[in-house]
Amino acid sequence: MSRPNQARLDLAALRHNADLVRELAPNANRMAVVKANAYGHGAVTMARELEGRTDAMAVACLEEALELRESGIASPILLLEGVFEPDELKIAAEQQIWVTVDNAVQLEWLENARLSAPLQCWLKVDTGMHRLGAEAGQVAAFFQRLVDCPNSVGTPVLSTHFASADEIERDTTTRQLALFEQLTGDFRALRSAANSPGVLAWPASHYDWVRPGYMLWGNSPFGTAEQANAARLRPVMTLCSAVISVRDVAAGECVGYGGSWRAERPSRIATVTIGYGDGYPRTASNGTPVLVNGQRAPLAGRVSMDMITVDVTDLDPVQIGDPVILWGDGLPVAEVAEPAGTIGYELLTRMPPRTPRVVVTA
Numbered sequence: 356m357s358r359p360n361q362a363r364l365d366l367a368a369l370r371h372n373a374d375l376v377r378e379l380a381p382n383a384n385r386m387a388v389v390k391a392n393a394y395g396h397g398a399v400t401m402a403r404e405l406e407g408r409t410d411a412m413a414v415a416c417l418e419e420a421l422e423l424r425e426s427g428i429a430s431p432i433l434l435l436e437g438v439f440e441p442d443e444l445k446i447a448a449e450q451q452i453w454v455t456v457d458n459a460v461q462l463e464w465l466e467n468a469r470l471s472a473p474l475q476c477w478l479k480v481d482t483g484m485h486r487l488g489a490e491a492g493q494v495a496a497f498f499q500r501l502v503d504c505p506n507s508v509g510t511p512v513l514s515t516h517f518a519s520a521d522e523i524e525r526d527t528t529t530r531q532l533a534l535f536e537q538l539t540g541d542f543r544a545l546r547s548a549a550n551s552p553g554v555l556a557w558p559a560s561h562y563d564w565v566r567p568g569y570m571l572w573g574n575s576p577f578g579t580a581e582q583a584n585a586a587r588l589r590p591v592m593t594l595c596s597a598v599i600s601v602r603d604v605a606a607g608e609c610v611g612y613g614g615s616w617r618a619e620r621p622s623r624i625a626t627v628t629i630g631y632g633d634g635y636p637r638t639a640s641n642g643t644p645v646l647v648n649g650q651r652a653p654l655a656g657r658v659s660m661d662m663i664t665v666d667v668t669d670l671d672p673v674q675i676g677d678p679v680i681l682w683g684d685g686l687p688v689a690e691v692a693e694p695a696g697t698i699g700y701e702l703l704t705r706m707p708p709r710t711p712r713v714v715v716t717a
Contacts, residue, residue, distance in 0.1 A: 395703040437455040521578070554567050
């Protein structure tokens with residue numbers, strides 16, 4: 356018998372979340388961001404389910420795009436960071452992959468390339484993230500060069516990326532949108548700005564293309580903060596395991612490596628076969644919530660490579676084999692990430708191959 360650890364993938368939840376994108380941005384084209392192995396969910400499985408429900412997909416690099424093409428995904432695929440060397444443009448042309456142009460070097464590579472077919476290009480505009488994108492004084496010239504470039508087909512799409520759209524109370528996104536309007540409003544071109552928090556909370560950012568990623572997997576980009584549209588999302592991944600041992604621990608006794616948890620009363624401790632080798636964060640602190648038989652219980656002791664221990668003293672009797680949910684259905688990943696000092700994005704994308712992905716809903 357294998358260990359009971361699974362990352363269960365609910366495709367009905369994925370379809371629900373994709374439909375929510377359509378509802379919130381009905382006039383925009385939808386680009387599903389499936390980079391980083393679809394945020395740890397399995398890029399091919401997720402892309403196959405999303406094909407036909409979205410208008411295009413996006414990845415970080417050519418290798419991710421080719422994995423989708425080789426699996427039969429025919430949708431347009433955008434390289435969000437563009438190409439990293441000029442020879443990649445030839446492959447992109449052969450595979451009909453769209454490219455982002457971010458800087459003068461990438462633009463020169465495109466202008467000097469000898470391609471089998473012209474490429475659909477997106478021009479990234481830096482509106483304050485200061486990570487990628489043409490600077491304000493470059494936008495007009497770069498746009499015209501793409502229009503004039505025989506290796507660029509049609510009119511380039513103008514895009515930008517938000518620095519803090521997940522922080523609704525800040526004015527950063529408002530200022531970025533204003534600058535984006537200033538820099539691109541005179542061009543007759545399609546535009547794109549909205550990532551997941553943009554789709555959920557910033558309707559003015561929807562423009563012609565929206566680029567949902569994290570929200571497709573049913574997780575709120577606002578963390579544990581309440582947001583009405585994010586509350587409608589359904590988690591696609593449920594990380595689950597089972598109890599493999601139950602024992603009584605006397606008051607004053609310690610549990611786990613380093614004795615970081617001490618029983619303040621006679622306690623009942625359940626051992627669960629999951630650990631940082633399976634994608635559960637080692638930095639999760641005492642008290643991090645775990646669902647045992649659907650009941651919340653606190654983590655008790657340091658996370659090991661293959662096991663955790665949970666205080667089930669206040670729960671209905673727990674037995675070996677009882678189901679455990681680490682995050683997902685009934686327990687948002689943000690509630691685990693926060694006491695672990697990280698974000699749900701990291702927990703999902705770091706899910707290792709050791710933990711099998713299992714589709715549970717057709």
